[in-house]
Amino acid sequence: MNEYLVLSKEVKEALAEGVPVVALESTIIAHGMPHPQNVETALAVEKVVRENEAVPATIAVIGGKIKVGLTCEEIEYLGEKGPEVIKVSRRDLPYVVAKGLDGATTVAATMFIAAMSGIKVFATGGIGGVHRGGEKSFDISADLQELARTNVAVVSAGVKSILDIGLTLEYLETYGVPVIGFGTDEFPAFYTRKSGYKVHITADTPAELARIIKVKWDLGLNGGVVVANPIPEEYSLDYEEITRAIDSAVLEAAEKGVRGKEVTPYLLAKVKDITGGKSLEANIQLVLNNARLAARLAVELSKL
Amino acid sequence: MNEYLVLSKEVKEALAEGVPVVALESTIIAHGMPHPQNVETALAVEKVVRENEAVPATIAVIGGKIKVGLTCEEIEYLGEKGPEVIKVSRRDLPYVVAKGLDGATTVAATMFIAAMSGIKVFATGGIGGVHRGGEKSFDISADLQELARTNVAVVSAGVKSILDIGLTLEYLETYGVPVIGFGTDEFPAFYTRKSGYKVHITADTPAELARIIKVKWDLGLNGGVVVANPIPEEYSLDYEEITRAIDSAVLEAAEKGVRGKEVTPYLLAKVKDITGGKSLEANIQLVLNNARLAARLAVELSKL
Amino acid sequence: MNEYLVLSKEVKEALAEGVPVVALESTIIAHGMPHPQNVETALAVEKVVRENEAVPATIAVIGGKIKVGLTCEEIEYLGEKGPEVIKVSRRDLPYVVAKGLDGATTVAATMFIAAMSGIKVFATGGIGGVHRGGEKSFDISADLQELARTNVAVVSAGVKSILDIGLTLEYLETYGVPVIGFGTDEFPAFYTRKSGYKVHITADTPAELARIIKVKWDLGLNGGVVVANPIPEEYSLDYEEITRAIDSAVLEAAEKGVRGKEVTPYLLAKVKDITGGKSLEANIQLVLNNARLAARLAVELSKL
Ligand SMILES: [Mn+2]
Ligand SMILES: [Mn+2]
Ligand SMILES: [Mn+2]
Numbered sequence: 001m002n003e004y005l006v007l008s009k010e011v012k013e014a015l016a017e018g019v020p021v022v023a024l025e026s027t028i029i030a031h032g033m034p035h036p037q038n039v040e041t042a043l044a045v046e047k048v049v050r051e052n053e054a055v056p057a058t059i060a061v062i063g064g065k066i067k068v069g070l071t072c073e074e075i076e077y078l079g080e081k082g083p084e085v086i087k088v089s090r091r092d093l094p095y096v097v098a099k100g101l102d103g104a105t106t107v108a109a110t111m112f113i114a115a116m117s118g119i120k121v122f123a124t125g126g127i128g129g130v131h132r133g134g135e136k137s138f139d140i141s142a143d144l145q146e147l148a149r150t151n152v153a154v155v156s157a158g159v160k161s162i163l164d165i166g167l168t169l170e171y172l173e174t175y176g177v178p179v180i181g182f183g184t185d186e187f188p189a190f191y192t193r194k195s196g197y198k199v200h201i202t203a204d205t206p207a208e209l210a211r212i213i214k215v216k217w218d219l220g221l222n223g224g225v226v227v228a229n230p231i232p233e234e235y236s237l238d239y240e241e242i243t244r245a246i247d248s249a250v251l252e253a254a255e256k257g258v259r260g261k262e263v264t265p266y267l268l269a270k271v272k273d274i275t276g277g278k279s280l281e282a283n284i285q286l287v288l289n290n291a292r293l294a295a296r297l298a299v300e301l302s303k304l
Numbered sequence: 305m306n307e308y309l310v311l312s313k314e315v316k317e318a319l320a321e322g323v324p325v326v327a328l329e330s331t332i333i334a335h336g337m338p339h340p341q342n343v344e345t346a347l348a349v350e351k352v353v354r355e356n357e358a359v360p361a362t363i364a365v366i367g368g369k370i371k372v373g374l375t376c377e378e379i380e381y382l383g384e385k386g387p388e389v390i391k392v393s394r395r396d397l398p399y400v401v402a403k404g405l406d407g408a409t410t411v412a413a414t415m416f417i418a419a420m421s422g423i424k425v426f427a428t429g430g431i432g433g434v435h436r437g438g439e440k441s442f443d444i445s446a447d448l449q450e451l452a453r454t455n456v457a458v459v460s461a462g463v464k465s466i467l468d469i470g471l472t473l474e475y476l477e478t479y480g481v482p483v484i485g486f487g488t489d490e491f492p493a494f495y496t497r498k499s500g501y502k503v504h505i506t507a508d509t510p511a512e513l514a515r516i517i518k519v520k521w522d523l524g525l526n527g528g529v530v531v532a533n534p535i536p537e538e539y540s541l542d543y544e545e546i547t548r549a550i551d552s553a554v555l556e557a558a559e560k561g562v563r564g565k566e567v568t569p570y571l572l573a574k575v576k577d578i579t580g581g582k583s584l585e586a587n588i589q590l591v592l593n594n595a596r597l598a599a600r601l602a603v604e605l606s607k608l
Numbered sequence: 609m610n611e612y613l614v615l616s617k618e619v620k621e622a623l624a625e626g627v628p629v630v631a632l633e634s635t636i637i638a639h640g641m642p643h644p645q646n647v648e649t650a651l652a653v654e655k656v657v658r659e660n661e662a663v664p665a666t667i668a669v670i671g672g673k674i675k676v677g678l679t680c681e682e683i684e685y686l687g688e689k690g691p692e693v694i695k696v697s698r699r700d701l702p703y704v705v706a707k708g709l710d711g712a713t714t715v716a717a718t719m720f721i722a723a724m725s726g727i728k729v730f731a732t733g734g735i736g737g738v739h740r741g742g743e744k745s746f747d748i749s750a751d752l753q754e755l756a757r758t759n760v761a762v763v764s765a766g767v768k769s770i771l772d773i774g775l776t777l778e779y780l781e782t783y784g785v786p787v788i789g790f791g792t793d794e795f796p797a798f799y800t801r802k803s804g805y806k807v808h809i810t811a812d813t814p815a816e817l818a819r820i821i822k823v824k825w826d827l828g829l830n831g832g833v834v835v836a837n838p839i840p841e842e843y844s845l846d847y848e849e850i851t852r853a854i855d856s857a858v859l860e861a862a863e864k865g866v867r868g869k870e871v872t873p874y875l876l877a878k879v880k881d882i883t884g885g886k887s888l889e890a891n892i893q894l895v896l897n898n899a900r901l902a903a904r905l906a907v908e909l910s911k912l
Contacts, residue, residue: 004827066827090784094824095809098816108784116828135440136743138778145756145783148449170442175449176394176412201399208402216398219308219370220420439744452753474746479753480698480716505703512706520702523612523674524724 004097007057007117008069014055015118020298022049022291023114023122023152026060026070029078030085030104032125033280039079041284043072045123045291052295057119059110061088064100068117078104089142107154108146111224115150120213120301122154123294125287126190127226129159129168131264132250139260140171147224148175153213153301155227155294157286158188158195161246162267165195172226173200178216179226180209182293188230191237191275191282199228206293210300229293235285237275245274308401311361311421312373318359319422324602326353326595327418327426327456330364330374333382334389334408336429337584343383345588347376349427349595356599361423363414365392368404372421382408393446411458412450415528419454424517424605426458427598429591430494431530433463433472435568436554443564444475451528452479457517459531459598461590462492462499465550466571469499476530477504482520483530484513486597492534495541495579495586503532510597514604533597539589541579549578612705615665615725616677622663623726628906630657630899631722631730631760634668634678637686638693638712640733641888647687649892651680653731653899660903665727667718669696672708676725686712697750715762716754719832723758728821728909730762731902733895734798735834737767737776739872740858747868748779755832756783761821763835763902765894766796766803769854770875773803780834781808786824787834788817790901796838799845799883799890807836814901818908837901843893845883853882 007015014021024045029038042058049056058070060078067074078085081102088096088103090112096103105113107127114122128141147154159165169187172179181187181199189195203209213225230236249270258266272279311319318325328349333342350360362374364382371378382389385406392400392407394416400407409417411431418426432445451458463469473491476483485491485503493499507513517529534540553574562570576583615623622629632653637646654664666678668686675682686693689710696704696711698720704711713721715735722730736749755762767773777795780787789795789807797803811817821833838844857878866874880887 004823089781090829091781091786092808093827094786094820094829095788097827098820098823112829130442135442138738138743138775138782140778140782142782142784167442170444173393173395174442174444174446176446178395178398180399200396212398212402215308215402219397219401221394221398221416434746439746471746474748477697477699478746478748478750480750482699482702484703504700516702516706519612519706523701523705525698525702525720 005066005068005116010055011057011069018302020054020295020302021057021119022054022294022298023110023119024056024058024291025107025110025122025124026058026078026104027087027106028125028287029075030081031083031087033283035079035082037280037284039076041287042075042079045287048288048291049295052292052299054295054298059105059113061096061101061103061105063102064097066097066113068113078102090146091142107143111146111150111152111154114152120152121294121298122152123287123290124154124156125283125290126158126160127154127156129163129165130171132162132164134164134167137260144168144171144175147172147177147226149223151217151222151224153225153227153297155229155290155297157190157231157290158228160190161195161243162264162271165189165197169197175223177223177226178212179228180212182209182227182229184230187228190286191231191242191279192239193230193233193236194239206296206300209297210304214301214304227293227297229290231282231286232289235282237278237282242271242275245271309370309372309420314359315361315373322606324358324599324606325361325423326358326598326602327414327423328360328362329411329414329426329428330362330382330408331391331410332429332591333379334385335387335391337587339383339386341584341588343380345591346379346383349591352592352595353599356596356603358599358602363409363417365400365405365407365409367406368401370401370417372417382406394450395446411447415450415454415456415458418456424456425598425602426456427591427594428458428460429587429594430462430464431458431460433467433469434475436466436468438468438471441564448472448475448479451476451481451530453527455521455526455528457529457531457601459533459594459601461494461535461594462532464494465499465547466568466575469493469501473501479527480525481527481530482516483532484516486513486531486533488532488534491532494590495535495546495583496543497534497537497540498543510600510604513601514608518605518608531597531601533594535586535590536593539586541582541586546575546579549575613674613676613724618663619665619677626910628662628903628910629665629727630662630902630906631718631727632664632666632899633715633718633732634666634686634712635695635714636733636895637683638689639691639695641891643687643690645888645892647684649895650683650687653895656896656899657903660900660907662903662906667713667721669704669709669711669713671710672705674705674721676721686710698754699750715751719754719758719760719762722760728760729902729906730760731895731898732762732764733891733898734766734768735762735764737771737773738779740770740772742772742775745868752776752779752783755780755785755834757831759825759830759832761833761835761905763837763898763905765798765839765898766836768798769803769850770872770879773797773805777805783831784829785831785834786820787836788820790817790835790837792838795836798894799839799850799887800847801838801841801844802847814904814908817905818912822909822912835901835905837898839890839894840897843890845886845890850879850883853879
């Protein structure tokens, strides 16, 4: 394993000494935001993790090495290269490593690498899910199967409502994945605190979260946990507005014959248009908010 | 594990000495039948297991402890509290344990706890499955994924036809779960011996069942087994009558706009209305019948 | 395990000494081709494996024993018995072994047995997939779940277009299974080199394939790999012709009310009618071609 996996000195020492560590993904850097906001956000996220007493471990593949704990230079490198960096999910990882390529890791691949490294907590923006129409297209993110099997707690702001949130929650239920609302009994929808769907578990403090997660793994109930952390009120977009925007974008996509893999980027672009720059700012703020909670959760887990 | 899991003295000794043990679930006590029939049935089921030379281990979470082998007092306690006890599937178990709550375990959670305890055979009424319309709603019981991965033989009277039996059997096939008809080549539909669907394996004696199940696990083919044990002829409801009842209930639910999670309880209530008290009596009798077969199967497995 | 599993002397020695071995399935012998072409092809496939420096291990259940490395007599025996031999997928294996029966192993069962025996590469014709309409019928081959969990590289000519290739590829993506095109960026459709669907990884040499596969398993990314090896140009059927043939057969099946499990055999028979004998010849040639690549892949893997 050492042949492929390179932990930074800081991350390696933290793990060896039981210091809390938070994994961070790199798709958001290369594919999720424009440059230079992507690099600024990635560095700000690391700073928030540190301020909350944990060590950040941003994860990516660089030149075929799986790096856990990128340097600032590596983050800048990925941020500049942007979307030309291969997006790496579970199925792509062997190829990118074997060929010595660069890769930006999705939620699924980052979870896998975190678990392989011994990191239990991971902060991201939103998780993947069942796409709208996924009951017909089978377009279902590999993130959900990773949650079904890999022992990592993923702190996110929920699922974007361009996906089918109801089907996503049913899928997670079938696979036995706990979905824990942090301070809320409603599953959040990324840009908004509301979604119209309930969570089945609520926790109000990082300590409470940590206790539930520890019991899960102690019992041998393998697999991940979705920690659903709503975007802070002051940065959230308006629920009615975003719902209308997405509904009209979905309709427009259907009318224009946009299909298959093109639908999601189309909807994301539309949402961005409609909300002006507000969606990027919301995205940045919710990631920072998730990093904060993830660090506090990692701290609490390290005490148990 | 000992911190959370409490085996009764009798169950612990039986497992240590290789005495056959049969796991029993508690959702049927708290959610499946009215009081006091729920408690009477639970105790009668335990008696049947004993009469057939095995030790019963009714499973539930009480005050955050996972109890394997409830006392009569604990069964009475759950039976009186009834539906206010949390229904605990795989995803809910960490929460209920961490918070020190009571929980009635579903087929999925009971299978998991049985396997964790070293119990190989479990008797229940019917297993969960794919709900009608599940190809659109993704409403698919976590019982099916538990069967895909956890090494326990589940003796049931099949699947209630308020679910989609055809889709349930396809799902189990995809995940490689054996469905063994006991003395029948037709998959039973809980209240009836018929369903219109075939099983792919038939076994005629507990010894034959035991041999197939032992080979499965010896080969490293991990996961559960569905033992489909038809309700005894004399207690079974009329197939045409129940089919008509369910079909009309499904239609009525659609007309009244009953949706999502409300459909199943609605259909169950309707079936009860239409069949008068006969459905409760059938339910009790099929559970006793399953307990008998489970005990005989556990005895045969203990000889191999 | 030794009680049920019997490796031929040659296969046992090869595995002990690190000599490359290629697993071969037996459903193609008993169910996939008429006699005597089935036996001739099975022996020709073994010959091709040997010519490419690997040891063939044809797998089947005979009299309840799982045989890895059939003798010529055993291949002839299965070929003569033909479709009356039970088709054995993962769920059927315990039954056939426990009852001392004969069984022809599918892709799923052969993968499982190969992995149990320590064989890493397996050559077949085509893999199973999501059936047309599978999003409604849940008719999804157990081969796909076996690919999701069992560490074997399966060399095939893709998926027959009587199945839904798009849904099959989405399903594999969700479960994190790499689909590697050998010398092509298009997923092949068994009789044809084209399908209209892309693969996400291309490899151009057996050494490149071997390196990707080794990295996958070294990383602990458990599960299979689909090596998609297009039928040689000179034997491939015409894409437009086969597409038209299948589309019209699908329509005809719907009009005649052919349903459920009867649809696939109906479509296969129609394709055979329409293509005259060409489809059988194509089938034979693509299997030989897959055996060749599988042997070369096994050789490369044995060097790493
Ligand atoms: Mn997808
Ligand atoms: Mn459900
Ligand atoms: Mn099928």
